[in-house]
Amino acid sequence: MKRLASLAGDLNKCVKCGTCRSICPTFRVIGRESAAARGKLSLIRAYINGDMGLGDDYLRHIKECTMCGGCRDSCPAGVDTVRIINAARAEHVEKEGVSFAASFMMKNLLDYKGVMPRALRYVSKFRGLLFKDSPTENGLVSRFSLPVIGCGRLVPELAGTFFLDTAEAKTLDAAPDINEAKVAFYSGCGVNFLMPDVGLKSIKALEKSGPVLVPGAQVCCGMPAYYSGDVETAKKLAIKNIKVFESYDLDYIITSCATCSHALKNVFKDIIAETGDKALMERAGKFAAKVRDITEFLPIKSPSALTEGQDENQSAGGKKTVVTYHDPCHLNRNQGIRDAPRDLIKSRTDLEFKEMRFPCSCCGLGGGLAMNNYELSVKITERKADSIRDSEADIVATACPGCIVQLRDGLHKYGVKAKVVHVVDLL
Ligand code: SF4
Ligand code: SF4
Incomplete structure (x- = not known):
């Protein structure tokens, strides 16, 4: 309990405003209070206060999370939700083993x-x-x-x-x-x-x-x-x-x-x-x-250095190949890196860059969700697949092998033709 108890002060900063529900990918799919951070924090508080045990239901709710960090970043009270949810998982392992x-x-x-x-x-x-x-x-x-x-x-x-x-x-x-x-x-x-x-x-x-x-x-x-x-x-x-x-x-x-x-x-x-x-x-x-x-x-290249590969990047009809970019949560939310991969693509390839809707919405893989609850995980990917389809991109670039695996599966499942690659594949 030491790790979790040390976070009780942070947990108690939650004012139950519900802002975290609006951004949560698991809440968007499940629509149940315990799927979003506010509900999870209530359960964790109940456990700390001795009002709840570490039963299967508790664990299921704690694991219904991609650890995307959206709730933490949007929380007006500054609650470190991801740290608390992970401490709850660690508490379970300490008590029950794996x-x-x-x-x-x-x-x-x-x-x-x-x-x-x-x-x-x-x-x-x-x-x-x-x-x-x-x-x-x-x-x-x-x-x-x-x-x-x-x-x-x-x-x-x-x-x-x-x-x-x-x-x-x-x-x-x-x-x-x-x-x-x-x-x-x-x-x-x-x-x-x-x-x-x-x-x-x-x-x-x-x-x-x-x-x-x-x-x-x-x-x-x-x-x-x-x-x-x-x-x-x-x-x-x-x-x-x-x-x-x-x-x-x-x-x-x-x-x-x-x-x-x-x-x-x-x-x-x-x-x-x-x-x-x-x-x-x-x-x-x-x-x-x-x-x-x-x-x-x-390094980003200056536009004048771009001359090679122009022909290779034309589609059959002479139309330029369109690339879009998916923000991995671990890069965007946890490291604040958003522009650098886009700048690399724009400056070091002659592909046409087009932003998709919700580029930073979670792909559904993270936090072990794709292993624990594949159905939920790939349902989260559906929104991303829709955004990619609507962007009409030929290529989706990203910067995380995990996201690549999840996006390839999701696009295959939802019938979107775009190819998924790592940014370095394009350079
Ligand atoms: S956004 Fe923050 S303060 Fe509001 S309910 Fe969620 S965790 Fe609590
Ligand atoms: S980390 Fe992401 S998936 Fe988990 S509760 Fe927060 S917003 Fe939802």
């Missing part, structure tokens, strides 16, 4: 060279039994209802070679000029296991300004564990990553995953502050100060 399957998965996320990659490879051998290739999309479609995945869901295919196992990444782990490298690349699970191309394109773009290091000993950023309430596992992963990167003399640590850049910049410091270990907190602060999302790090 399931065997979740515990196995979280513990084995600890090391990219450990059990997890081998398990993923093994499972992928049976892909033909469980999935079929999508005739139109880049991914696989489940043949029947599978646990967590459900039926008809478009899932990404596991990479043939994981990013950290590619020759390029391995070379940059042991490069002879490594002492000169002031920039390191952090891949995260999405890039490592599913989208190695995004990692390779990121390195290519970064190498234009000097050598890049890719430490092979890096591990998961821990956000899946953190959002499931397993803060202890997330803390171990944070400390391991800090140790790996601080063994080099770096100026910058760059990642192409918005969730990872939020974790490395903000969440590591938060969870390490809980230890009260001043030396470790100082190391976490130094580490965090070096982290940049790739979209804020890559």
Whole structure:
């Protein structure tokens, strides 16, 4: 209860105005008070006061949240709703533990060279039994209802070679000029296991300004564990990553995953502050100060430098290819990065940029919702799919592998033709 009790003062600042309901993606779909922050805070307050137990209903309401941060950002009383909701999840894990399957998965996320990659490879051998290739999309479609995945869901295919196992990444782990490298690349699970191309394109773009290091000993950023309430596992992963990167003399640590850049910049410091270990907190602060999302790090080009690729970007009818941009919550709300990815697209491609309606509305993936409650998660994606359809964009660019996975599935489900890519894919 310590973590949750320490937030009771913040929780009591809630004046029950209901502003948070107007922005909440889960409330928009469910329409029930407990789906929005105001209802969740009432339940958490009841638990702290001993008027409610940690039953299944309580947990269900606490988990009906993408952790998008919309409620926190719009709250006139300044309540840190996301922190409180996550503390409630952590309280549940402290008291009730986690399931065997979740515990196995979280513990084995600890090391990219450990059990997890081998398990993923093994499972992928049976892909033909469980999935079929999508005739139109880049991914696989489940043949029947599978646990967590459900039926008809478009899932990404596991990479043939994981990013950290590619020759390029391995070379940059042991490069002879490594002492000169002031920039390191952090891949995260999405890039490592599913989208190695995004990692390779990121390195290519970064190498234009000097050598890049890719430490092979890096591990998961821990956000899946953190959002499931397993803060202890997330803390171990944070400390391991800090140790790996601080063994080099770096100026910058760059990642192409918005969730990872939020974790490395903000969440590591938060969870390490809980230890009260001043030396470790100082190391976490130094580490965090070096982290940049790739979209804020890559330079914007002046319009005069744009001459190449003009013809490639014309559609068959001579019409220019239209691109729109989806704001990942972890980049937009948690890091305040909105213009940089748009400026990169506008300045470094000759695509026609068109803003969609509600570009910063949540895609529905976050906070573990796509794992815990896929139906709700993909229903949230419907609004995004409608906005993309209405924009008539050919391409949707974003900056988070998780959002890419969710948007590809959602667009497939709701029959929207646009292609979903990472911003670095366009550069
Ligand atoms: S917006 Fe803030 S103060 Fe208003 S009900 Fe929601 S959490 Fe409470
Ligand atoms: S974080 Fe997002 S999904 Fe969760 S309660 Fe707040 S607005 Fe709703």
